[in-house]
């Protein structure tokens with residue numbers, strides 16, 4: 001419970017003052033931002049349902065970072081991975097009939113392209129669940145997103161939607177701060 005003395009980096013935006021702008025809630029692609037919309041609309045390919053959910057989640061939260069150059073495939077060791085968060089190239093994933101991201105899932109999804117109506121519906125849902133969160137939930141949620149802990153983030157959404165304060169200690173902020181110190 002001792003407050004941590006944080007070093008120079010204040011990357012997660014926990015500082016109250018001196019913040020230039022608040023962009024912590026950049027959830028939906030601005031429809032005037034063609035690049036963001038394109039990312040959002042480009043379906044992930046060759047991955048299982050679980051990984052698809054994770055990637056979609058990232059996209060919705062504007063946490064999706066496309067690759068700037070091809071990555072090395074873990075199987076064929078060629079620079080053929082063109083999709084962010086994938087570890088296998090398309091060919092290797094197809095040959096092995098596994099998910100190109102987790103290499104385990106075999107329920108490969110053929111994702112449908114989202115329509116503008118779908119996008120609108122999703123962004124409305126986001127607004128709704130973020131509005132339902134307490135300030136603390138939101139902070140914890142965003143921190144989990146930063147760390148790529150989508151499962152943890154989803155739990156918070158569920159808790160917020162159910163107004164469930166019961167098991168709330170699961171999301172204790174102090175605990176999170178400690179974990180964060182160890183990050184590379």
Ligand SMILES: [Zn+2]
Nearest residue numbers: 073076089092
């Ligand atoms: Zn490969």
Ligand SMILES: [Zn+2]
Nearest residue numbers: 048051099102
């Ligand atoms: Zn997967």
